[in-house]
Amino acid sequence: MKIASTIAYLSAALVAFANAQQVRTNTLKSTPPFHPKPVPPRDAPPKAPRLCSTPTGAGPTTSADPPTATLATFGIPLCVLTQPRALPTAPYGTYGITTSGNQVSLKLVTVGPYSTNVGSRIYLLEDDNNYKLYKLLNQEFTFDVDVSQLPCGLNGALYFVQMDKDGGKSKYPTNKAGAAYGTGYCDAQCPHDIKFINGEANVNSWVPSTTDPNAGTGAYGSCCTEMDIWESNTISQAYTSHPCTVTSQTRCSSATQCGDDATGNRFDGVCDKDGCDFNPYRYNNHNFYGPGSSFAVDSIKPLTVVTQFITDDNTANGNLVQIKRYYVQNGVAIDSPNINWSGIDPLNYLTDTVCNEAKTLFGDNNQHKAKGGLTALGNALKNGVVLTISLWTDHAAKSLWLDSTYPTNKSATIPGVGRGTCSITSGVPSEVQSQYPSATVKHSNIRIGDLGTTTGGVKPPTTSAPTTAPTTSTSAPTTTKTTPAPTTSTSAPTTAPTTTKATPAPTTSTSAPTTSKATPAPTTSTAAPTTTASSAGSVGAYGQCGGGSYTGPTTCVAGYTSTTIRNGTRNASPTKWPKIHESIAYVHPMNFFCRNCLNGNFGSHGRAESLHNIWEKR
Structure with a gap:
């Protein structure tokens, strides 16, 4: 069984929409x-x-x-x-x-x-x-x-x-x-x-x-x-x-x-x-x-x-x-x-x-x-x-x-x-x-x-x-x-x-996915960023737990620890970094992207790069 694919390109000089x-x-x-x-x-x-x-x-x-x-x-x-x-x-x-x-x-x-x-x-x-x-x-x-x-x-x-x-x-x-x-x-x-x-x-x-x-x-x-x-x-x-x-x-x-x-x-x-x-x-x-x-x-x-x-x-x-x-x-x-x-x-x-x-x-x-x-x-x-x-x-x-x-x-x-x-x-x-x-x-x-x-x-x-x-x-x-x-x-x-x-x-788009689905009308916030705390007063996975004007809980749930990310914000990060691409590199799921990740090439040290610093697995 075979199927066709279609791609099209948008130009500024758009013509009549009735074209077939x-x-x-x-x-x-x-x-x-x-x-x-x-x-x-x-x-x-x-x-x-x-x-x-x-x-x-x-x-x-x-x-x-x-x-x-x-x-x-x-x-x-x-x-x-x-x-x-x-x-x-x-x-x-x-x-x-x-x-x-x-x-x-x-x-x-x-x-x-x-x-x-x-x-x-x-x-x-x-x-x-x-x-x-x-x-x-x-x-x-x-x-x-x-x-x-x-x-x-x-x-x-x-x-x-x-x-x-x-x-x-x-x-x-x-x-x-x-x-x-x-x-x-x-x-x-x-x-x-x-x-x-x-x-x-x-x-x-x-x-x-x-x-x-x-x-x-x-x-x-x-x-x-x-x-x-x-x-x-x-x-x-x-x-x-x-x-x-x-x-x-x-x-x-x-x-x-x-x-x-x-x-x-x-x-x-x-x-x-x-x-x-x-x-x-x-x-x-x-x-x-x-x-x-x-x-x-x-x-x-x-x-x-x-x-x-x-x-x-x-x-x-x-x-x-x-x-x-x-x-x-x-x-x-x-x-x-x-x-x-x-x-x-x-x-x-x-x-x-x-x-x-x-x-x-x-x-x-x-x-x-x-x-x-x-x-x-x-x-x-x-x-x-x-x-x-x-x-x-x-x-x-x-x-x-x-x-x-x-x-x-x-x-x-x-x-x-x-x-x-x-x-x-x-x-x-x-x-x-x-x-x-x-x-x-x-x-x-x-x-x-x-x-x-x-x-x-x-x-x-x-x-x-x-x-x-x-x-x-x-x-x-x-x-x-x-x-x-x-x-x-x-x-x-x-x-x-x-x-x-x-x-x-x-x-699919040649660059971006199609329209947002199941998305309620967005509301602009005027308050400082907050996160949902767990029932015990601890911050759940990847939630904010410090930094800036944050005033909420600072204790993380079991298996997570407070980690500084971009702009001084602290989030609840996994104590054990998730392993990706079956390599030796361990990358924080919220704050890092892999260097040469697309090719699966992490170098001899399994290097990962954040927005502001380099973290290496020792």
Whole structure:
């Protein structure tokens, strides 16, 4: 199976936006294979093998093997020509995208001979011309992930969006590219930085970004329902429901319809941009997820993420009423912690009631309910959604909504404000990109199946009612960890996969990732930087613990020590430096970048360089 790639370039002399979305006639470049793992229904008989198409140069495979998938890219800007735009192909290594068996890796910065690429986004396809549509109701979606190299400010995301199966090719005659070239993207942020929408170039009223030299916004946005399965780094993670009132990919053309932040219309658009999220830290469980063995889920180690979509009648035709999550790490199933705020039902999964109560307690605008809640989301999941994987930095809000105190001018002790331990000065894209160019997220063993079938011998944890009342402060949270029947593997079942072929097709900028996703409107802080302290009065991983005008706690949690970084600020740094690139170099995940890191060359001393000084392992 093969896929095309597209790249385009922006010029100051933009021409009419109605030019068609064409493709070049040269041969598409072969792409790296990727093997997701479909899971057969419970008690299903084995399927007879059949031939399926394969990448260029590969032999035929049967359905007894993992279906082969390949990657392609869709670029950001567009060629300014008097002829209809042609979408050229490109090598995938240029975009930091690599595969190995059933694993796909996305690297933050890739330096090429003519350009530097930052971030990427990929989609899964069913065949050469169509995206794979996942129907998630009464199913569980499972994958393995390694986020150990993602510090504050980065977001390694895996999510579903209601894109057209063919990328809009049949709907819009001027779209000659289609899914093979990664066209038709949309999400609940109604992004304006998509360069082709509905088969037309989005150049009308184009305004370059003030923070990203390779991005900008056009007059149109591209909206659709979105389900964020996993937005994450080593500090925080969340899953989020984003319903919309539109039922398919829709081009918005006004600030009101698009819900533009810049004009104060965030809550007027067709989609719920904030969404209803389940972030364990935000729900006052500060010891559940993070770097190190002191957390119930250790973000430095690979883990398996299981998300279940429960309907009111336990069928794929019912209404979505619950979204549940549990994890598998070291062969042990770990349940999500119960919500630990008074005023919200102490459950460990999302329901419309939980969403409504959280919006009230947190003081957030309840657009989730206004846009139809889980029922509206469920309708999209019933009809089919496209799997998307991305790695990006946030030019709008620096990912503070994911891993820090947000809004930044409020106390982290206020319910809903604290989302993680990262400093409110963290997440600046230029700093993240320069300090962590080799940051990489790895996804593998992607599978979907009936409830309880995707984790092999590891049984789902049994959820029980909480035995203690939730709190209204950041007191010691409670987590739930259940040990299932012993197992020797956390990999996917070895049963024969279904005959459906699957193929990720990435879209990426030649320099910067696409529009910020799931980002609430940023709030300017006038207060001194602060960090969230742990329940015992100690500063958590990578949080600020001294320097400047800081007046908060100065004691670090176990495994971390106070370390001076840039501008005299002191942060809680790991006592043991994380090892990277299997070399002898140990680099602070917040404050250092590797010298010659891209080539894996650290010299004879394993040297790492900070903004102001050199640290060497002795």
